[in-house]
Amino acid sequence: EVQLVESGGGLVQPGGSLRLSCAASGFSFSTYNMHWVRQAPGKGLEGISYINIRSSTTYYVDSVKGRFTISRDNAKNSLYLQMNNLRAEDTAVYYCARDSARYSYLDYWGQGTVVIVSS
Amino acid sequence: EIVMTQSPATLSVSPGERATLSCRASQTVSSNLAWYQQKPGQAPRLLIYGASTRAPGIPARFSGSGSGTEFTLTISSLQSEDFAVYYCHQYNNWPPYSFGQGTKLDIK
Numbered sequence: 346e347v348q349l350v351e352s353g354g355g356l357v358q359p360g361g362s363l364r365l366s367c368a369a370s371g372f373s374f375s376t377y378n379m380h381w382v383r384q385a386p387g388k389g390l391e392g393i394s395y396i397n398i399r400s401s402t403t404y405y406v407d408s409v410k411g412r413f414t415i416s417r418d419n420a421k422n423s424l425y426l427q428m429n430n431l432r433a434e435d436t437a438v439y440y441c442a443r444d445s446a447r448y449s450y451l452d453y454w455g456q457g458t459v460v461i462v463s464s
Numbered sequence: 465e466i467v468m469t470q471s472p473a474t475l476s477v478s479p480g481e482r483a484t485l486s487c488r489a490s491q492t493v494s495s496n497l498a499w500y501q502q503k504p505g506q507a508p509r510l511l512i513y514g515a516s517t518r519a520p521g522i523p524a525r526f527s528g529s530g531s532g533t534e535f536t537l538t539i540s541s542l543q544s545e546d547f548a549v550y551y552c553h554q555y556n557n558w559p560p561y562s563f564g565q566g567t568k569l570d571i572k
Contacts, residue, residue: 382508389566390500390553391561392561393561407560440507445513448496448513448555450496450553451500451510451553452510454507456507
């Protein structure tokens, strides 16, 4: 069974940092591209970052570029999101999601981890 | 950037009836369109990909249609567990990501 389990969320002050993790199991993690998607309270889905299987290609939405860094450790079956210089507008549930094998729809999602940026 | 527009924002339907949700792309996305279901407090779940292919384990009452710029998600006979928010997502041309703003399916 495919499982994605996020962790690392919490309450942080503006300007602070957090590192989110996503532990993958039930599939060959090293052969799938991965994504981070967030959802602000009461809002829709926002794709924010992507990483390919070899970490050679990454993508960031403009609003997080230069502040967030996506990475992965295939040996540990884990995906990460380092978030620096956090802002109030980064408050959201953060989901990791698996990219389908051939196309870029998101076929499995984790349960999410909550990030609250507030003083 | 491709903009996805879903309609209506909220749809009220009685259990057992049919629900039809729409998604329009600002330019063609071929058949590279997915639908996700999200229940309160839960993660999104993939329902449909390739505009019309049900994901594994998705009941046959869910069907998708369309290509190009116009897409429809139909739920043939609504069950209580189907009341949720539904998002469309084009993956034909990205980045950036393109999700619709969602349609909330309410019990009438």
